[in-house]
Amino acid sequence: MGAHDGSDRAGFGCAMCCAEDAAVAQAHHRSRDGVRLERTIRDDSHFIVSVQRCGLCSQAFVSVFTEYIDWVASQDAQYRTVLPITDAEAEDLVAGRLSPHRAGALGRDRRHLRSDWPSDAEKPSVYWDSGVFEVREGH
Template sequence: MIVYLLLLNRQSFHLLAFFCLYSMEVITMSTTPSTLGCIACWPSSADAAYEALKNLQTEIELVDESHFTVKIRSCPKCEQLFVSVFTERIDWQDGDDPQCWSVMPLTPEEAQKLSAKGGAAGISALPTARQSLCHDAPKGSAARNYWCQGIAIRPHD
């Protein structure tokens, strides 16, 4: 096909060749809610997705308290935006503080609205049916990763 285009129109060949090279090297964020993210930031396994969080970059810290944080983060490969919420309760008796991280992909419009509204108010306006990742480390139990829906702000100190 490229040879055929080259014989007909050399300029079209150059544009097509550039497009093919460009699309193979650059991963772009999807804006369809069912396909948000890429394999690097939002793999199908909850355990792999939790490991992938280490590579996300913090874009904005909306809430930065010692036991409650809300951040907008992004994937360095596809630029997918995520909301990340951390909550922690202090266990004064045993020192086994229950902690939870919830992460959900966002569209650029959702990230903009969340930034404008801020912490809890902005989170309550986010889609509740979208797949999200939970990393739950309850008191007295091993931490686990699992898929859930939406973002809930858990109790925190």
């Protein structure tokens, strides 16, 4: 799984929610008027899966957040993957026809926005990636 250069939105999203620059896309996803929560699928203390939508273009996304407790240094590792999905896939996630644990398989042919913040890092790395990603619950 290598970093994707982000130059091809493959028909998903707009120039903000799927911006070529991963940092620009992440800023839009985090902004008040950017990408909004549509439905929480799973909300555990260390594992959150939700369907979100861009406020500009209505593109749907599945967001998968996982946190791993660092019992030694108290620097919990945090990982977030945001994948553009079709409206039908969003409906399947919301209705329970698609398990949140299978969301990574949707990314097989799509780029997805990643934010990786391991315990030993000063700040998260934000980048576009491609290929299937693993969906695991944190602890």
